[in-house]
Amino acid sequence: MTGEQLSTLFGLMLEYAVPTLKIFAFTLLYSIPLGMVVALLKMCRFKPISWLTNIYILIMRGTPLLLQLIVAQYSVPYIVRSDICPDFIKSLLENVDIRSESYTFNMMLFAFVLNYAAYFAEIFRGGLESIPKGQYEASRCLGFGKFQTFFRIILPQVIKRVVPASSNEIITLVKDTSLASAIPYMEIMYIAKKQVPLYASLMPLFMAGVFYFVFATVLTVLFSAVEKKLDYYR
Amino acid sequence: MAILEVRNLSKSFGTLNVLNDISFDVEKGEAVAVIGPSGSGKSTLLRCVNQLEKASGGTIRFCGMDMFVPGPGGKSVYADKQTLRKVQEKTGLVFQNFNLFPHMTVLRNITEAPVCVLKKSKQEAQEIAMELLKKMGLETKAKSYPCELSGGQQQRVSIARALAMNPEILFFDEPTSALDPELTGEILKVIKELAADGMTMVIVTHEMNFARGVADKIIFMEGGYIVEQGDPEQLFGENASERTKQFLQRYSSI
Numbered sequence: 384m385t386g387e388q389l390s391t392l393f394g395l396m397l398e399y400a401v402p403t404l405k406i407f408a409f410t411l412l413y414s415i416p417l418g419m420v421v422a423l424l425k426m427c428r429f430k431p432i433s434w435l436t437n438i439y440i441l442i443m444r445g446t447p448l449l450l451q452l453i454v455a456q457y458s459v460p461y462i463v464r465s466d467i468c469p470d471f472i473k474s475l476l477e478n479v480d481i482r483s484e485s486y487t488f489n490m491m492l493f494a495f496v497l498n499y500a501a502y503f504a505e506i507f508r509g510g511l512e513s514i515p516k517g518q519y520e521a522s523r524c525l526g527f528g529k530f531q532t533f534f535r536i537i538l539p540q541v542i543k544r545v546v547p548a549s550s551n552e553i554i555t556l557v558k559d560t561s562l563a564s565a566i567p568y569m570e571i572m573y574i575a576k577k578q579v580p581l582y583a584s585l586m587p588l589f590m591a592g593v594f595y596f597v598f599a600t601v602l603t604v605l606f607s608a609v610e611k612k613l614d615y616y617r
Numbered sequence: 618m619a620i621l622e623v624r625n626l627s628k629s630f631g632t633l634n635v636l637n638d639i640s641f642d643v644e645k646g647e648a649v650a651v652i653g654p655s656g657s658g659k660s661t662l663l664r665c666v667n668q669l670e671k672a673s674g675g676t677i678r679f680c681g682m683d684m685f686v687p688g689p690g691g692k693s694v695y696a697d698k699q700t701l702r703k704v705q706e707k708t709g710l711v712f713q714n715f716n717l718f719p720h721m722t723v724l725r726n727i728t729e730a731p732v733c734v735l736k737k738s739k740q741e742a743q744e745i746a747m748e749l750l751k752k753m754g755l756e757t758k759a760k761s762y763p764c765e766l767s768g769g770q771q772q773r774v775s776i777a778r779a780l781a782m783n784p785e786i787l788f789f790d791e792p793t794s795a796l797d798p799e800l801t802g803e804i805l806k807v808i809k810e811l812a813a814d815g816m817t818m819v820i821v822t823h824e825m826n827f828a829r830g831v832a833d834k835i836i837f838m839e840g841g842y843i844v845e846q847g848d849p850e851q852l853f854g855e856n857a858s859e860r861t862k863q864f865l866q867r868y869s870s871i
Contacts (some may be wrong), residue, residue, distance in 0.1 A: 519773075520669050521716035525730035525782060527704040534735065539720045614720050617764040 384584055392427035392582065395574060396590045402570040403594075405488075406560045410495040411553065418497060418503025425508055436504075448494070449562050455494035456487065456566050491563055495556075502552050510545040511537070543613045550606035557599045561591075618681070620645050620786055620817055621666070626675035628658075628665055635661050637841045639675070641784065643819060644836075648812040650828035652820045653838035654864065659821040662838070663788050666819075668701060678702050680785055706734065709779030713791040715771045716777070717763040723750070724759040728776045735782065742781070751775040753807060761764045769800030774805055787811070789820040805831075825868050829853050837861050 384392075425436040443451070462468050463476050480486060514537055524533040565572035571591050578587035619642035628636035635658045651659045664670040666677060674693050677685040684704050688694040695701060718726050727749065728742035737745075750756045753773040763771055772792060779787055789808065793801040803834050805827050811818060812831050822828055828835055829849045836846040837860075845851075845858050852861055 449730065475624060515716075517714060517716035518718065521710075521712065521718070523669065524667055524705065525733040525778070526702065526709040531733055534726065536718055545719070545817070616762040 384586055386583065392578060392587060393590065396571060396587065396594065399569060399571045399574040400594055403431060403560050403563075404567065405567075406492065406563055406570065407556060408497060408558060409492050410560075413492070414499035418502035419507055421500055421504035422507035422511065424506060425468040426511065440501045440504060441471060443498050444505075446617055448498050448559060449516075451494045451498055452491060452566060453560055455490045459490075461558070464551070475593065481516055487566065487568060491566060491568055495559075499552070499556060506545050506548045506552065507541070509548070513544055514540055545594040546606065546610055546613060550602070550609075553606075554599050554602050557602065558595055561595070618644060619678075620680055621819075622666065622676070622678040623666070624663070624676040626665065626677065628661055629673050636648065636672075639834055639843055641843065641846060643817060645817055646815045647833045648818045648820065648831055648833035649818075649834045649836060651819065651836045651838060652825065652828055652864075653844075657838040658841040659838055660790055663710065663819065663821055664838060665789050667788060669710075671695075679790060680707060684848075696832055707785045709782055709784035709787045711776050711787065711789045711792050713771070715763070715775045715795070716802060717775055718852070719763050719769055721762075722759065723755065723761050723766070723774050726763065726774060728783045730778070731781050740816065743802050744780055745800050746777070749780055750774075752810075753777050756824065767800060768796045769803045772796065772800075772802050772804050775809075776804075776807060786817040786819065787821070789818065791821050791823065793824060795821070823868075825865060836851070 421436060425433055425440065427433050427436070459476055459479060459481055463473055475542040487614055494571070518540070519532060522536045543598065560570065561572035563570050564576065565574055572596055575591035580587065621643040623642075624640045626636055626639040627634065629851075635832055639662060640657075640818070651662065653659055654732075656776070661670060665672040665781060666793075672685055672693070674687075675685070676683075676693065677686065682704060683696055684698055685693055685695050686700065696704075721729060724743065724746055727746040728739065731737045731742040731745065747756060747759065750759055753776065755770060755773055755777070758766060758770065758774075763774065766774065776787075776792075792808070793804050796804065801824070808818070809831050810818065820828070820832070832849055834846065835849055835852045837844045837852060839860065845861050851857060853865065856864075
C-alpha cells in the first residue's frame with residue numbers, strides 16, 4: 384500500500400471509530416443505572432419479582448449477545464403481524480419506521496443495554512451482599528435512616544468492591560461493540576471488513592485491531608488507577 | 618425512676634424461645650453486668666432492647682417512653698416510628714467486632730452520626746470527637762483509617778463513636794471477646810472510667826472479675842431465663858443460688 388492509501392484508510396477508520404465509541408458510551412450510560420435497579424429487584428423480598436428478574440438475567444446471560452442484537456433488530460415487523468400481540472402494542476409499533484437510521488441504532492442499543500444490565504446487576508448484587516450485616520446494625524444503632532445508611536455507609540463500600548469486576552465487564556464491552564457490524568451497523572469493524580478486498584490487504588483489520596487494543600489498554604490503566612485510589616482502606 | 622424498665626420480655630425464633638420472662642431495671646448512673654454461659658440469650662436481650670431484633674412479648678420502657686408495651690388486645694406492640702427513633706438516638710451499642718465504618722477516618726466515624734442525625738455543625742461535632750479521642754488516648758489517630766488500628770484501638774474508637782451521640786445509656790455486647798488478653802485490659806479500663814463518670818451502662822461480658830469489680834448489679838442468665846440478679850456481693854457470695862455458684866466456680870477454675 385502507498386503512503387497516500389494508508390492515510391486515506393486511517394482517516395476512514397478514525398471516522399468510523401466514532402459510532403463504536405457511541406455504542407460503548409450509551410450502553411454504559413444506560414446499563415449501569417439499570418443494572419443497579421435490576422440488582423435491587425432481584426434482592427426484592429416479594430418473590431415473584433425476584434423470580435421474574437432472575438429469568439430475565441438467565442436469558443440475557445444464557446444466549447449469545449449476537450442473537451439478541453439480531454432479534455431486537457428484526458422482531459418488530461413479526462410482532463406487529465402476530466395474532467397474540469395486544470392492540471395497543473401494535474398501534475405503538477406501527478408508526479415506527481424500521482428503515483430509519485435511528486431505529487437501527489436504538490434497537491441495537493436496546494439489546495446492548497439489556498444484556499449488559501444483566502451482567503452489571505449480578506456484579507452489584509454480589510457487592511451489596513458482601514457488606515457485613517454489622518455495618519447496617521451499627522448505622523441503625525447510631526440513628527441513621529435507611530437512605531442515609533445506604534448512601535453514606537453501604538454504597539461507598541459497594542463501589543470499592545465492584546470496581547474490579549465492573550472494569551472487566553467494561554473492557555469486554557469495548558470488544559463486544561464489534562458485534563454491531565453483523566446487524567449491519569456501520570462502525571469500525573464493519574468498515575474494516577469492507578476495505579479488505581478493496582485494498583487486497585489485511586491492513587484495515589490490523590488498524591481496527593490496534594484501535595480496540597489501545598482503547599482497552601487505556602481503560603485498563605484507568606481502572607487500575609481508580610482501584611489504587613480506592614485502596615486507602617481495606 | 619428507672620431509665621430502662623424491662624418486664625416479662627420474651628423473644629422466640631419460630632418455636633424456639635430464646636428469652637423468657639425477662640424483667641429488670643436499670644437506674645440512672647448504674648452499671649449492670651449480664652453474665653451467663655454462651656447461648657443463654659444475653660446478646661439477644663441487648664439486641665431486642667436496641668431494636669436490632671423484634672421482641673415477641675412483654676414491656677420495654679425507656680426514659681419514660683413506652684417503646685414496646687402491651688396493646689389493647691394484650692399483645693405487645695412497638696411505639697410509632699418517631700418514638701422508636703428517639704429511643705434509638707438516646708441508646709448506644711458497642712459491638713463485639715466493633716463494626717466501624719472502614720471507608721471513613723477515625724474522626725469521620727465519630728462525627729458522621731452527630732452531623733447527619735443530630736444535625737450538629739461539623740465543627741462542633743469535630744470538637745466533641747477530639748475531646749472523646751483524647752479521653753480514649755487516641756488523639757493522634759484521628760486521621761487514620763480503622764484498618765490501621767489494633768483491635769483495642771478500634772474498640773475504643775467505637776466506644777467514642779457511641780458516646781458522641783450523647784446517649785442516656787450505653788450497651789456493650791461482649792466488648793472484649795474479639796480481643797487478646799493484653800488488649801482486653803485497655804477496654805475494661807475505659808469502661809471502668811465511664812462507670813466512674815456515672816455513665817449508665819449494661820455490659821454483657823465473660824470477664825467475671827471485671828463484672829464483680831465494676832458492676833452495681835449483676836444479672837445471671839441461662840437458657841433464656843434470668844436465674845438470679847442482685848449486687849455483686851450477693852451473686853459472688855455464699856447466699857447465691859446453687860446454679861450461680863456452679864457457673865462461677867467453673868469460670869474461676871479455668
